[in-house]
Amino acid sequence: MSIQDRLAYLLQQAVSHTATDAELRELSDLIQADDTGNTARVAATLLEKDLPSGMSDYDEVYWDHIADNILAADRSAETATGKVLPIPLWRRYGWRAAAAVTGLLLLSGGAYLLLRKPAPPQMAVVIAAPAGDVAPGSNKAVLILADGTQVPLDSAVNGVLAEQGNTKVSKPGAGQLTYTPSPHTTSSAMAYNTLRTPRGGQFQVTLPDGTKVWLNAASTLKYPTAFHEGDRRVELNGEAYFEVAANVSHPFRVQVPARNDSMEVVVLGTHFNIMAYEDEQQANTTLLEGAVLVSSHGSSIQLRPGQGASLHKNNQTLALQQNVNTEEAVAWKNGFIQLEGNDIASAMRLIARWYDVEVIYKAPVTAHFRGIIPRNVPISQVLKMMELTGEVHFEIKGKQLIVSP
Known part of the structure; x- marks a missing residue:
């Protein structure tokens, strides 16, 4: 049997979930040793056929996202400061091949979740955590109305929740909040609402002007219940992704007043x-489409798509970032945890916010990470992937996450 025939057999065994541990180890060795592109070509051929496991019915958009993220990380297998996860670099033979091969390698390495179709983005379904594990975050937030009334949105029924002046506030579905101005709006006093997500929560809101905002865990967005003449202005603490409704006459402004490094976009x-x-040591703005002006302490930077601006906490310096990995910046919004060169401290802050755990270090750890995984899985699955560096070990005790070398 030729190597290509053997590879085809092993791939078929893996996607049909009938491969033995020895076969998976053999497949992993073949994939990592391959520098000719044969693995990708064989995978692409296989995926055009009917596979026993129903591999062909996987969501193309999901796999396209996975493949693009992984292929974008086309850099050396090690950083200057530590090892990274063993994700191989593939020529672009198409999303099917790249996704299949990478998924199979991770399967053989223990991080098997990439090969199973996860829930769609925005956490429509959360994979249950077994006893002793920690469940991922979910769609939950508190809406604070202008009069101070607090509405827990994760338990609120769908439909109209309140009327704020000339605007109806509705919950059309899980994880969504919508503001709908009356077509016969009359002048009224400016009123503000606040949407607050806890650690382990996320939510999406459509503002009165049609702007859509995705709010990440442990974040707060303050906004008017109606945008009057002049600027459209909101305040953010934490992290959010914005799709701003165009209005040349009325610029949209995001103020970031947290700490002493106030920034405006x-x-x-x-x-x-x-x-x-x-x-976090710095506040980052990443532009995916259009143009924004980022300002702070008298300095301004005009961003083009693919660029970013960072404001450092200590020196208050606003800096331009070229060729930013935009997929990494919005991975959370698309339903993924992406670790791209993260050190242990930054990775743990990200995980602590999403899984609402307390991180405790037994000793200093210097590991760095690279990888991507759906963020609707129990914390143990994320930790298994991170432990592949061989430089860190995790232990879960209730809501405490113990980190040791």
């Missing part, structure tokens, strides 16, 4: 992400 109509948690 001005847009007309565009897609961008802002990450400005108080426990």
Whole structure:
């Protein structure tokens, strides 16, 4: 039997979930040793056929996202400061081949979740955590109305929740909040609502002007219940992704007042992400589409798609970032945890916010990570992937996450 025939057999065994541990180890060795592209070509051929496991019915959009993220990480297998996860680099033979081969390698390495079709983005379904594990975050938030009334949105029934001036506030479905102005709006006093997600929560809101905002865990968005003449202005603490409704006459402004590094982002109509948690050393704005102007302490930077701006907590310096990995910046919004060169501290802050755990270090750890995994899985699955570096070990005790070398 030729190597190509053997590879085809092993791939078929893996996608039909009938491979033995020895076969998976053999498949992993063949994939990692291959530098000719044969693995990708064989996988592409197989995936055009009917597979016993129903592999062909996987969501193309999901696999396209996975493949693009992994192939975008086409850099050396090690950083200057530590090892990274063993994700091989593949020539672009198509999303089917790249996704299949990478998924199979991760399957053989223990991080098997990439080969199973996860829930769609926005956490429509959360994979249950077994006893002793920690469940992932979900769609939950609290809406604080102008009069101070607090509405827990995860338990609120779908439908109209309140009327704020000339605007109806509705929950059309799980994880969504919508503001609908009356077509016969009359002048009224400016009123503000606040949407607050806890650790382990996320939510989406459509503002009165049609702007859509995805709010990540442990974040707060304050906004008017109606946008009057002039600027459209909101305040953000934490992280959010914005799709701003275009209106040339009325710029959209996001103020980030957290700590002492106040930052403002001005847009007309565009897609961008802002990450400005108080426990992070810098606030980052990443532009995906359109144009934005980022300003702070008298300095301004005009961003083009694929660029970012960072404001450092200590020196208050606003810096331009070229060729930003935009997929990494919005991975959370698309339902993924993406670790791209993260050190242990930044990775643990990300995980602590999403899984609502307390991180305790037994000793210093210097591991760095690279990888992507759906974020609707129990914490143990994420930790298994991170432990593949061989430089870190995790132990779960209730809501505590113990980290040791």
